[in-house]
Amino acid sequence: MASKLLDRLRRTLFKEGEVVASEPIDVPEDSFPESSELDDTECLSERLGGTLCFDGESAMESEDPGEASGPDSDSDFLGESVEDGFSSTDTSPVDLSPGVSSLLTCQLQESWRSLSCTVPEKLVFEVTDASVVPESSSKYVLYTIHVIQSGMFDKTPAVITRRYTDFERLHSRLRRRHGDHMERVCFPRKRLRKNFVAETIAKRSRAFEQYLTHMHSLAELRRSPTFLEFFYLGDLQAGQMLMRVGRYQEALGPLLNGLRLQEKLGCEQQGKQQPHHQQGTHWLFTLLALVTCFQELEQLGEAQEHCDRALRDVAPSPEALQQHLFHPLLIPLLQTNVRLSWKISKDKRRWEVLLQEIQDSGADVGNQPSLKEYLMKENLVESEGNTKAKVKRDDTT
Known part of the structure; x- marks a missing residue:
């Protein structure tokens, strides 16, 4: 029985972003949208090909602008996988003797430890808030982004707040310094109208999540000072300024x-x-x-x-x-x-x-x-x- 449960757990655990199961799983099409759109840029997100762009038409029909981007960590998914495994007709979790239950728990823990070593850790970028900020005679949208370590329960997620022009400046600098890697990455153009409507803000939020995830997935860009300093340098400058006074x-x-x-x-x-x-x-x-x-x-x-x-x-x-x-x-x-x-x-x-x-x-x-x-x-x-x-x-x- 323990071997069957372990085998089912292995098959339900995800690896490199894919879920492998012994039986087809009925998932709604809009649960995991493959791409996000931003403004009127007409491109396609090709993750396997190393390209990130945005489709302005298909995402409109399949994506709820207010929908969250997915689970925060792999631990949430593991909990669902284990729960599904025990509900299977292949196993009978009731009436387990204490000895068998203890052995099963140890085997499951050991299996998870060995499998987690093979799953590479990655960062999750999640926009948790977007607010319109007035500035003299104009205004802008400020995006709050949580940076979370996946593959573990992250007790200390870090937070950044950035506006559209910050992302635009980052993209421009990355193109100057890493033109080969940025050649096929499309960045959305500014819009003349509807920049502050809920639909546009929601689409941009999803797009910025995908943009940062894509940049971080490329080793050359992940180690680039331009990319790294986009996240932390402002905090260091603010801390130094406060220390000086x-x-x-x-x-x-x-x-x-x-x-x-x-x-x-x-x-x-x-x-x-x-x-x-x-x-x-x-x-x-x-x-x-x-x-x-x-x-x-x-x-x-x-x-x-x-x-x-x-x-x-x-x-x-x-x-x-x-x-x-x-x-x-x-x-x-x-x-x-x-x-x-x-x-x-x-x-x-x-x-x-x-x-x-x-x-x-x-x-x-x-x-x-x-x-x-x-x-x-x-x-x-x-x-x-x-x-x-x-x-x-x-x-x-």
């Missing part, structure tokens, strides 16, 4: 959201691999900004946690340490972490030893800039048009 409590909101966005977009791994790259600099800035804000707010445990996390990213190898090849902020980071660890009675020996090794090597550990000074002076600008300036600043560090 001493509003540390208010700065925590955008900084924490920026951290979650970078985590979901994979900037942490890029930062570890290339600490002096733009994304590595932004990642470290975020952690240090949170250290400073939590310190100022006397939340020392949270400050030490983020400081420790930053140190794990920039800690040098023994070979690099011998050659004095380490991050310019390593010494002030070590000093801050040792001090915080002492205040909260946390083990600090590892970092004390590293700091002593650096001092023994002849480095000046007494004349170091504070983390706050670095954060206030750092120029957070977009990568486009700033490459030369960034390289020059790194060389003089």
